[in-house]
Amino acid sequence: MTARLIDGKAFAAALRDRVATAAAAFTQAAGRQPGLAVVLVGEDPASSVYVRSKGKATLAAGMASFEHRLPADTTQETLVALVDRLNADPAVDGILVQLPLPRHIDERAVIARVDPDKDVDGFHPLNAGRLATGLDALVPCTPLGCLMLLRDVHPHLAGLEAVVIGRSNIVGKPMAALLLQESCTVTTVHSRTRDVMAHVRMADIVVAAVGIPGFVQPEWIKPGATVIDVGINRVEGGLVGDVDPRVAEVAGAITPVPGGVGPMTIAVLLRNTVVAASRRAG
Numbered sequence: 001m002t003a004r005l006i007d008g009k010a011f012a013a014a015l016r017d018r019v020a021t022a023a024a025a026f027t028q029a030a031g032r033q034p035g036l037a038v039v040l041v042g043e044d045p046a047s048s049v050y051v052r053s054k055g056k057a058t059l060a061a062g063m064a065s066f067e068h069r070l071p072a073d074t075t076q077e078t079l080v081a082l083v084d085r086l087n088a089d090p091a092v093d094g095i096l097v098q099l100p101l102p103r104h105i106d107e108r109a110v111i112a113r114v115d116p117d118k119d120v121d122g123f124h125p126l127n128a129g130r131l132a133t134g135l136d137a138l139v140p141c142t143p144l145g146c147l148m149l150l151r152d153v154h155p156h157l158a159g160l161e162a163v164v165i166g167r168s169n170i171v172g173k174p175m176a177a178l179l180l181q182e183s184c185t186v187t188t189v190h191s192r193t194r195d196v197m198a199h200v201r202m203a204d205i206v207v208a209a210v211g212i213p214g215f216v217q218p219e220w221i222k223p224g225a226t227v228i229d230v231g232i233n234r235v236e237g238g239l240v241g242d243v244d245p246r247v248a249e250v251a252g253a254i255t256p257v258p259g260g261v262g263p264m265t266i267a268v269l270l271r272n273t274v275v276a277a278s279r280r281a282g
């Protein structure tokens with residue numbers, strides 16, 4: 001058996017179209033476009049590429065893009081002052097501070113400074129708490145994109161066994177919270193888990209977000225399971241996921257890398273920006 005490939009690229013393109021329609025309706029009603037501000041500190045090449053694609057996608061969806069590129073030696077005070085300005089700017093509905101930040105900057109303090117109603121990354125502790133307690137929240141883009149793909153494969157997620165590999169604040173933790181909200185039975189495995197395979201073997205759904213190339217092995221996978229590969233690892237010869245490609249011979253459905261989860265992240269970011277704009281206007 002070979003797994004069905006989940007076409008994240010096509011799904012993301014359809015989502016971007018729906019977002020563009022919603023953005024046009026907002027513009028018509030509010031007399032201004034939804035606006036997304038993206039802040040990049042330093043010149044990390046990968047981050048630079050992401051920020052450029054976010055700006056392009058924002059404009060393509062009919063929204064206003066505000067890009068702030070600051071030098072690597074920017075102080076905490078300068079960065080916080082910029083966040084304060086963006087919080088107060090009525091033309092800005094969404095604020096994204098690209099991570100990772102340079103080491104001398106207190107990342108948590110910066111994240112906590114963003115107005116929770118403009119926190120389109122969903123990283124603010126208030127949004128994390130809202131998600132964990134089932135309140136209306138802005139939800140981190142990558143896990144929400146994974147959930148959208150999973151809902152497409154499994155219209156009924158309730159009761160399914162889900163294993164999330166990785167416990168980061170950006171993907172693993174919010175992914176587990178989302179799957180729990182969908183009434184899955186959720187297990188998070190991580191670097192200190194004693195027997196990762198024993199857990200993964202039982203899963204109907206596996207979400208891999210560890211950042212280790214080819215980590216998930218075919219013999220771990222229950223035949224027919226759905227596998228979501230969040231990994232984008234740069235290796236010699238290109239980009240590879242966290243899932244060994246041979247997993248496709250066992251799984252029922254799988255996201256490719258590239259073209260799976262990756263394109264969903266920006267599409268959901270645009271969606272979160274329109275949601276934030278509508279909530280702020282309403």
Ligand code: GUN
Pocket residue numbers: 096097098099100121141142170265
């Ligand atoms: N760095 C890697 N992924 C992300 C993300 O989703 N948001 C931000 N702000 N930075 C990132």
